[in-house]
Amino acid sequence: MAFLPILRLVVLITCSVFAVIVLGLSAHLTSLSEESLGGYFVFAAMAIAAAALTMITLPAMVAIDFVRRGAFTSMVLVELIWVFVLWVLWIAAAGLAAQEQQFVFGEGNSCNYVNTDLATACHEFSAIEAFSFLTWIVLMGYNITLLVYALIGANRGNKTWTSSVGDGLLMSRGEPVPVTPMSTGGDYSHTAPSMQYPPQQQPQWTGQSNHTPMTAQV
Numbered sequence: 001m002a003f004l005p006i007l008r009l010v011v012l013i014t015c016s017v018f019a020v021i022v023l024g025l026s027a028h029l030t031s032l033s034e035e036s037l038g039g040y041f042v043f044a045a046m047a048i049a050a051a052a053l054t055m056i057t058l059p060a061m062v063a064i065d066f067v068r069r070g071a072f073t074s075m076v077l078v079e080l081i082w083v084f085v086l087w088v089l090w091i092a093a094a095g096l097a098a099q100e101q102q103f104v105f106g107e108g109n110s111c112n113y114v115n116t117d118l119a120t121a122c123h124e125f126s127a128i129e130a131f132s133f134l135t136w137i138v139l140m141g142y143n144i145t146l147l148v149y150a151l152i153g154a155n156r157g158n159k160t161w162t163s164s165v166g167d168g169l170l171m172s173r174g175e176p177v178p179v180t181p182m183s184t185g186g187d188y189s190h191t192a193p194s195m196q197y198p199p200q201q202q203p204q205w206t207g208q209s210n211h212t213p214m215t216a217q218v
Contacts (some may be wrong), residue, residue: 011142023051043096050089072163087139094132
């Protein structure tokens with residue numbers, strides 16, 4: 001089944017691109033807050049950490065899977081655990097960003113400020129929050145989908161937890177159990193054994209008849 005490998009590739013690449021965007025926005029916002037306020041926002045530090053981990057690990061997982069099949073990082077169990085950790089970090093960053101934006105700028109603010117730095121910071125708050133929520137939704141959806149496929153494959157007798165997504169074992173049937181023809185009433189087209197005589201009962205041919213010929217009487 002080609003659906004899951006394609007979905008995996010799209011998700012990992014998309015989340016890596018989102019991580020690059022969030023990392024740039026969070027770094028610039030942190031620079032502005034350091035200059036203007038002498039500190040940084042907690043959600044920006046969380047977003048930088050989540051984005052950095054995503055940028056390092058997800059492209060590496062894609063590259064290793066192309067270079068070497070069956071690697072440790074490509075195992076379904078490892079991928080499930082790591083993607084779960086990532087989307088937890090992303091939802092934490094998104095929640096903190098939403099909370100800080102409402103506290104600093106107020107709810108429903110259109111970011112129409114005369115100060116360009118303040119207007120830029122307001123827009124960056126919204127962008128970091130939006131991309132963090134998007135990355136969380138994409139990673140969580142893929143994590144749930146992969147878990148469902150893995151459970152179905154395990155119920156069918158496949159070794160899904162130690163395999164990779166590209167192996168195609170998550171939805172395939174398990175190996176059939178070999179059965180003998182006796183259990184299925186199948187074909188019995190085997191060669192019949194040849195007749196064997198005990199040594200004392202084997203017929204012998206000496207070329208002479210044991211019967212005395214009858215003479216004709218007149």
